[in-house]
Amino acid sequence: MVFYAYVKNVADNWSYRYVITFASREVADEWWRAVSTSAVTSFVNSVQRINAQYYTHNPSLANATETLVTAGVATQFLGKVFFTLENDIGGRGLSIIPSPDQFTDHISGNSFFIRSKVAPYDYWYYPSSNATNAVYISRTERTRFTVSRVNSDTSGTVIIGSDNIAITLTTVNLSVNVNATTGQVILSPAPLSGLTFSALLSNFIVGPSLVENGENVKELLYTENGEQWELV
Structure with a gap:
């Protein structure tokens, strides 16, 4: 568009x-x-x-x-x-451009919620009590993550699709990674190597439902052909 x-x-x-x-x-x-x-x-x-x-x-x-x-x-x-x-001023008009209903500027180092574009009530969620360090999908809870370019001195710059990024909890120095065997998204001290911004927006998918610490959630999986996600 x-x-x-x-x-x-x-x-x-x-x-x-x-x-x-x-x-x-x-x-x-x-x-x-x-x-x-x-x-x-x-x-x-x-x-x-x-x-x-x-x-x-x-x-x-x-x-x-x-x-x-x-x-x-x-x-x-x-x-x-x-x-x-545009026309010069002096009583002549200025074109009014359309503005998206909801708009999030993708600035490196800022914090965001991450949600599904298809089902915008599905958010990435990391429970505080989590033995497996897994990231889940929840319709009742959400977790804020910091999204940053991994290059040095890039805080405050606009992120584009080809940028390598790290997705980190805002409260603890744990970053998004992937279990190599199951494809499940987890948090670890080391970020997922080679993760690009375009992959964040297209290479994750909602998995099976389960109950974690009494909460109804779904698994979050990494795949080459995933769903569309957005930062809010």
């Missing part, structure tokens, strides 16, 4: 205002990663992300629209992103 954002000129209140149309939310975050890490410093200094649907730029340094046609910036997104120039 297409995703929209504004970009505004930081030097004045009337010129070089655009609506950006991205092929998807994921493309928006990947475009921003390319721009913000580009070796072309004029774009790094010009284009700033205020939030997922609002950017600023300084056209005297570099115009955000040129990211798609300037070598070394974000030319790989030419067919996935386009800019629409």
